[in-house]
Amino acid sequence: MNILVINCGSSSLKYQLINSDTEAVLAKGLCERIGIEGSQITYQPAGGEKEITVSPMPTHTQAIQLVLDALTNEKTGVIKSLDEVGAVGHRVVHGGEKFTTSTLLTDEAMKAIEECNDLAPLHNPANLIGIRACQELMPNTPMAAVFDTAFHQTMPQEAYLYGLPYEYYEKYKVRRYGFHGTSHSFVSKKAAEMAGKPYEDLKIIVCHLGNGASLSAVDHGKSVDTSMGLTPLEGLIMGTRSGDIDPAIMEYIAKKENLDIAGVMNVLNKKSGVLGISGVSSDFRDIENAANEGNERAATALRTFNYRVIKYIGAYAAAMNGVDIIAFTAGLGENDKNMRKAVCDHLSYLGVKIDEEANNVRGVDRIISTPDSAVQVMIVPTNEELAIARETLALVK
Numbered sequence: 001m002n003i004l005v006i007n008c009g010s011s012s013l014k015y016q017l018i019n020s021d022t023e024a025v026l027a028k029g030l031c032e033r034i035g036i037e038g039s040q041i042t043y044q045p046a047g048g049e050k051e052i053t054v055s056p057m058p059t060h061t062q063a064i065q066l067v068l069d070a071l072t073n074e075k076t077g078v079i080k081s082l083d084e085v086g087a088v089g090h091r092v093v094h095g096g097e098k099f100t101t102s103t104l105l106t107d108e109a110m111k112a113i114e115e116c117n118d119l120a121p122l123h124n125p126a127n128l129i130g131i132r133a134c135q136e137l138m139p140n141t142p143m144a145a146v147f148d149t150a151f152h153q154t155m156p157q158e159a160y161l162y163g164l165p166y167e168y169y170e171k172y173k174v175r176r177y178g179f180h181g182t183s184h185s186f187v188s189k190k191a192a193e194m195a196g197k198p199y200e201d202l203k204i205i206v207c208h209l210g211n212g213a214s215l216s217a218v219d220h221g222k223s224v225d226t227s228m229g230l231t232p233l234e235g236l237i238m239g240t241r242s243g244d245i246d247p248a249i250m251e252y253i254a255k256k257e258n259l260d261i262a263g264v265m266n267v268l269n270k271k272s273g274v275l276g277i278s279g280v281s282s283d284f285r286d287i288e289n290a291a292n293e294g295n296e297r298a299a300t301a302l303r304t305f306n307y308r309v310i311k312y313i314g315a316y317a318a319a320m321n322g323v324d325i326i327a328f329t330a331g332l333g334e335n336d337k338n339m340r341k342a343v344c345d346h347l348s349y350l351g352v353k354i355d356e357e358a359n360n361v362r363g364v365d366r367i368i369s370t371p372d373s374a375v376q377v378m379i380v381p382t383n384e385e386l387a388i389a390r391e392t393l394a395l396v397k
């Protein structure tokens with residue numbers, strides 16, 4: 001069956017058409033600037049040239065219509081008609097406590113997702129718009145929602161509760177939810193496969209390190225802790241997000257810089273992280289180049305990022321009372337051997353030993369620890385679209 005995977009944001013939409021039998025990507029692309037002037041669609045069939053077409057997309061329905069037209073285009077399309085799309089899998093950011101797994105998109109499920117909008121006001125409404133647009137154009141095709149939060153719903157209360165008045169949890173559902181769940185689930189399962197051991201027997205720490213970054217502790221196949229919280233702002237130092245800070249800093253900075261809450265939040269989300277520390281860029285490649293040229297703040301940003309990862313690994317080894325596998329994934333985790341080495345060199349207390357030659361690769365499945373390392377360390381490239389396609393297939397089968 002062919003499954004169309006859609007990741008819809010407020011002004012952009014990423015898509016992939018995946019054959020669920022072979023797990024091959026038949027075509028993929030991106031619509032940008034939806035609802036804004038100058039919108040364009042990028043379309044790339046497997047093994048073919050990337051095409052970029054400027055075309056008006058006042059709404060998401062037009063954007064999805066353009067995606068469907070591209071997929072069925074006589075010359076460059078990869079399917080003859082929409083009948084060849086067996087199901088659509090939608091990424092949805094926040095499923096709150098309502099969704100512990102992926103779900104088929106019934107009217108009831110749509111209503112429950114809408115009820116989570118308050119928890120992710122920038123993302124969930126956009127995800128819902130994409131779903132509705134697809135339903136309008138493909139009314140008879142089954143559709144599923146795959147949530148960023150669902151995998152982490154197995155966390156115990158002591159891991160998800162904040163030290164706040166309990167009534168905020170009861171009244172407003174203020175708690176840790178965690179994100180990147182599709183990736184943490186995919187990578188931890190794959191890591192167990194690579195180790196040749198049952199998933200249910202292992203203690204795994206997944207380091208999803210991209211522009212957004214989070215760690216998870218996966219104990220016997222269940223997420224028991226993760227570093228992002230109510231929102232993706234908590235935890236690691238990220239590209240532009242601060243991660244953990246003393247909450248009192250917010251009031252202090254608000255007074256000093258004459259900012260309101262929205263202004264402070266903007267600083268914490270967009271101007272902080274390695275961008276804020278280095279003053280160079282949010283992209284680790286730029287920061288590494290600057291550090292190599294002697295930029296001290298850039299070097300400090302890299303060390304500070306690594307240090308936070310090291311601390312979280314220690315915390316999660318403690319939370320699980322041990323760790324069998326540490327898996328690195330996402331843009332930085334898959335590609336940056338210097339970061340991996342700097343982090344792992346600090347884990348000798350866990351018996352971690354890195355094979356430098358094995359570590360000298362990018363973006364491939366690879367065990368990078370030595371055979372006598374007490375913890376297996378791996379690079380496991382994530383594939384959220386494939387994970388969404390698998391979940392969707394399981395639901396529509």
Ligand code: ADP
Nearest residue numbers: 209210211212282283284285330331332335336
């Ligand atoms: P997101 O999905 O959160 O936007 P990605 O997982 O795509 O992020 O990761 C993007 C980040 O990965 C970039 O900001 C860049 O810093 C980092 N990255 C990619 N390739 C490399 C590399 N070769 N060396 C160091 N960092 C890299």
